[in-house]
Amino acid sequence: MFCFQCEQTAGCTACTGAAGVCGKTADVARLQDDLTGTLVALARAESDGRGDTESDGLMLEGMFACVSNVSFDPKAIAALERRVRAKAISLGEFSSYDMRLLWDAQEDIRSLKSLLLFGMRGVAAYAYHAQALGKSDPVVAAFLYEGMRAVGSDLDMDELLPLVLKCGEVNLAAMAALEEANVSAYGKPEPATVELKVEAGPFIVVTGHDLHDLKQLLEQTEGRGVNVYTHGEMLPANAYPELRKYPHLKGNYGTAWHNQRKEFKDLPAPILWTTNCLLKPDESYADRVFATGPVSFPGAHVVEAGEDGAKDFSALIDKALELGGWDTDRTFAGINGGTSVTTGFGYDTVMSVAPAVIDAVKSGDIKRFILLAGCDGMRKERSYYTDFAKLAPSDSVILTLACGKYRFNDLDLGSIDGIPRLLDVGQCNDAYGAIKIALALADAFGCGVNDLPLSMVLSWYEQKAVCILLTLLHLGIRGIYLGPTLPAFVSPGVLQVLVDNYGIRPISTPEADLAQIMG
Structure with missing residues (x-):
């Protein structure tokens, strides 16, 4: 097998043995590659970029089934591949893409195509959730066909880089559709x-x-x-x-x-x-x-x-x-001994106290906002995020989302002028809310997001975290701290592009990073 799409990949390089770190077997990895290659064929068959309802559903289901820690059943994956293949054949496309061509490609090309592919898997996951509630966006569907054709095409770095950033742009639309679907179905989250x-x-x-x-x-x-x-x-x-x-x-x-x-x-x-x-x-x-x-x-x-x-x-x-x-x-207790946690601090809740937040910033009571968010995982290095939350100065406010918050969400961090210092925005699916909060604060202060007293310290594990990162890059956000390790699929050449253009940096120690963040 060859798989390096998640943060815990073996040796921070790739899982290549009989089974991956996640537990999927080499057979499952091969079948997921077969499924992905057939999805490329389906995208080629829908060359006008507008699939029918069946094709759109198969694209979302097929890409979601290849996200880390979803499907471990070879029979189920093989059955799904046959359904995708039958649809592609019915549209006149008979040849699937051999994923070995991607894994054996020149290092930077492989890196950019992997970044695109894994990002699209994350986009498909968000779109899948929205579709379950009857909400879809034709722009998202069209891009998945476009992106999958690119994965199976002979493109250079200059052609692939815009597609990677476009993936972030399209993910913003996918997350917006999901938020609208959730709020319409279940109401606005409340603390x-x-x-x-x-x-x-x-x-x-x-x-x-x-x-x-x-x-x-x-x-x-x-x-x-x-x-x-x-x-x-x-x-x-x-x-x-x-x-x-x-x-x-x-x-x-x-x-x-x-x-x-x-x-x-x-x-x-x-x-x-x-x-x-x-x-x-x-x-x-x-x-x-x-x-x-x-x-x-x-x-x-x-x-x-x-x-x-x-x-x-x-x-x-x-x-x-x-x-x-x-x-x-x-x-029961969280990892820090707390027996309760808080959640529900979405966009509407935070904006309802925006005047108080703005006043606290202007008075100096709040010196910094820190988005401490992302995936959790098994590596012991992830204790960084617990230590970071504990060490964050009392004049800082932490926004969080996704399961990485379990490293610190049972801590009592107190409040500033009645504003809790720990605000849980929600699932990784709710990242759109955190982005809207940042954009709204920038608008309120009459500046760009990069000029706000805001730092982003992110943890990643799987492909939804990848597409969120691409969305932040699409929005031009700089200086993101990323950990606990950098993605194995990002080559030195591509990493240099990200560093030069966006100032992405790996986490170091909580003490050193906080010293830099707080100035």
């Missing part, structure tokens, strides 16, 4: 304190990102005596009014995705796996895993969607009733 506690009795844990799946589950568990708890990136669901109105959505269990094996072992409840940020389940709880959407594991219970998108979770609910949960209430 919420979420207890890290599980009550006695039957319950279900929901992990991943998909709010549509959670909403259907809440509807079907109503009145059944089964409580529901979020996990990982599902935590911000507790901030949406149309989800919080269900009294049996009780709170959050556990922390970030990479702790699943520890947190799900001996859990007397089933787990619903939606979308990505998943680990191949340990045998101790594999029989309690229910997968839906693009998620696939050999032997997992699969909940399929009907033609109208509805899903029947009755088997999952029956399993929760059978297992029964714990006999007594149990309180």
Whole structure:
């Protein structure tokens, strides 16, 4: 196998053995390459850049299935590839692209094509979530065809660089569509304190990102005596009014995705796996895993969607009733010992206190805003983000989103003039809200984003983080700190371009980086 799309790739170079660090086998990696090559064929078949509904859906589903930690089932991936191939053949395209041509390409070309491909996988993931709620953007769909044709074409660096930045621009549109879809369906997020506690009795844990799946589950568990708890990136669901109105959505269990094996072992409840940020389940709880959407594991219970998108979770609910949960209430703690966390500080909430924020900046009470955000992962170096939050000066405000916040979101950092020093904007899917906050603050102060007292310290793991980074570059944002390691697929030549044009820098130590940030 050859795979270097995630942050934890072996030796920070590439996974090339019988299995990747994530747990996927060489067979799965090969089948994902086959699927990607066939998606290139589909993009060539839709050469006018406007696919039909079936092609658009296959493009999103196929690209999402190749995101890190989504699908580990060779049969499911092979079946999806056959569906894409059949569609391409029906449109007159018979030849798929051999991904070895990409992996063996000249270093900088391989780097830029990989940056484009992995970024598009992230875009497809956001578009997939929006599509589940009936929201799509033809600009996004058209670009995925354009970008996939570019992956399979003989292009030079000058031709690829604009496409990489265009990926960031299109991702902004994809995230905007997703935010509109979420707010229309579930209301505007509101600040919420979420207890890290599980009550006695039957319950279900929901992990991943998909709010549509959670909403259907809440509807079907109503009145059944089964409580529901979020996990990982599902935590911000507790901030949406149309989800919080269900009294049996009780709170959050556990922390970030990479702790699943520890947190799900001996859990007397089933787990619903939606979308990505998943680990191949340990045998101790594999029989309690229910997968839906693009998620696939050999032997997992699969909940399929009907033609109208509805899903029947009755088997999952029956399993929760059978297992029964714990006999007594149990309180858990975050990695720093806290027993509750806050979330729901989206764009509208932050803008509602914008005058107070502006006054605090002008008075000197707030010296710096720091976007400390991104993915979590297993490397011990990620303790950097915990230490950074603890060391951040008391006159700084930290905005956060995505699962990297579990490194510090149970800390009590206090407030400044009534403004909490830690503001959780939401999922990685909610990055658009953080971008809007930055742009609104720049407008309020009459300056550019790069002139704000704002620093961005990001952690990355998978491809949604890649497309968010490309969006920030598209917006011209400079001086981003990135860690815990730089992407293996970014060649020295391409890295130099990013450094020269955008001032991207690797993280060093919290003390050194904070000294530089705070001036």
